[in-house]
Amino acid sequence: MSVLLLLLLHGQGAQSIWFPWYFHRYGLEPHSARHGGRGGSGGKTPCPPGYELRSSKGPSGGGTGGKAKGPSSLCDDNPLVMQLARLYLVSPERIVLLLAQPLMLETCAEINDVLEHIESATSSCVLTDDNIYGKLRDGLSYYKTEVCDGGGEDGSNRKRCTDLNEAHNCIKELRTDMIECEAPADWYEWHNATKVCQNFNDVLDCYYTRTAMLCGLDAAKQLRSFAGDSMGRALVHKCVVNKRLPRVSDPMPNLSAASWLKSSLVPIVVVVVVVPLQLAVYLLLV
Structure with missing residues (x-):
């Protein structure tokens, strides 16, 4: 890793910053040099996906006349x-x-x-x-x-x-x-x-x-x-x-009113039945 950092800080390698996979696959040459730039290979080295140079006839970013002005x-x-x-x-x-x-x-x-x-x-x-x-x-x-x-x-x-x-x-x-x-x-x-x-x-x-x-x-x-x-x-x-x-x-299913009533019906009935029985036992003992 230290060797890689030294290479990045020296020469043309410092002209570009890339994700680690770029160095592994394409080396240290800046992308701008791949299209005949200063010190470049004139396009002989392949570009990574998404970096191929498009035709100069493509959209330039502005204008509709013969000499459209815009980013080139x-x-x-x-x-x-x-x-x-x-x-x-x-x-x-x-x-x-x-x-x-x-x-x-x-x-x-x-x-x-x-x-x-x-x-x-x-x-x-x-x-x-x-x-x-x-x-x-x-x-x-x-x-x-x-x-x-x-x-x-x-x-x-x-x-x-x-x-x-x-x-x-x-x-x-x-x-x-x-x-x-x-x-x-x-x-x-x-x-x-x-x-x-x-x-x-x-x-x-x-x-x-x-x-x-x-x-x-x-x-x-x-x-x-x-x-x-x-x-x-x-x-x-x-x-x-x-x-x-x-x-x-x-x-986490949503409980409908019908399902809630069905699940709650048994406890309600038990309470209604059990409470009078307890009261009757208490009265007999007294």
């Missing part, structure tokens, strides 16, 4: 990585894990600050649609809208937001369970869409099962719905959420 360079990913790291946001699952934070108001304030810094850092450059850090930003932005801002301006998911907030005291006890539900490392970067979507739905079903066992079926359905929407926005591939729910017995 790829964004430096370092500001995104550093801001996402403040929330330990290294995968789509970690967006959902924010629901288990003990203090929601403080978490929402931190999320808002992170998103503002990312917006400032990417306002004058191109952040491609398939950039994995940009996708995590999209998922985090959805979390802010749906959880911190009360379900969005249209209020379509306001009930879900309310239910999740009401179940927060229970959901925050699921932190370890939710971490155990996470898919293999870097699964969301795979090129095989079928495998990515299979992992995606496996995670959702695990969330549902663990939540249902501790917090009940209603909370489980709401959490699974939110996880599908937020994680889906953080994926490059478009995945369809399975409609079929795992079979779980509700540990």
Whole structure:
């Protein structure tokens, strides 16, 4: 580890900050050097998923004329990585894990600050649609809208937001369970869409099962719905959420008035019968 830190602090390696998996797979060369930058390899080294240079004919960020003016360079990913790291946001699952934070108001304030810094850092450059850090930003932005801002301006998911907030005291006890539900490392970067979507739905079903066992079926359905929407926005591939729910017995069924009366009828009858008998015995003894 000390050797790696020394390499990072020396030469061109200091130009980029990446998650550990990047060094393991792609070495210490900065991403900017992969497209013919200063001291680069001229694009001979492959780019990690989400960093391939797009055609210059793509959208430039503004204007409709022949010489559209707008950002023409790829964004430096370092500001995104550093801001996402403040929330330990290294995968789509970690967006959902924010629901288990003990203090929601403080978490929402931190999320808002992170998103503002990312917006400032990417306002004058191109952040491609398939950039994995940009996708995590999209998922985090959805979390802010749906959880911190009360379900969005249209209020379509306001009930879900309310239910999740009401179940927060229970959901925050699921932190370890939710971490155990996470898919293999870097699964969301795979090129095989079928495998990515299979992992995606496996995670959702695990969330549902663990939540249902501790917090009940209603909370489980709401959490699974939110996880599908937020994680889906953080994926490059478009995945369809399975409609079929795992079979779980509700540990906290709601008692209806009829079931309550049925369960309470026997004790009431016993009391009515027993009390006169005790009174008669007492009178005979006196």
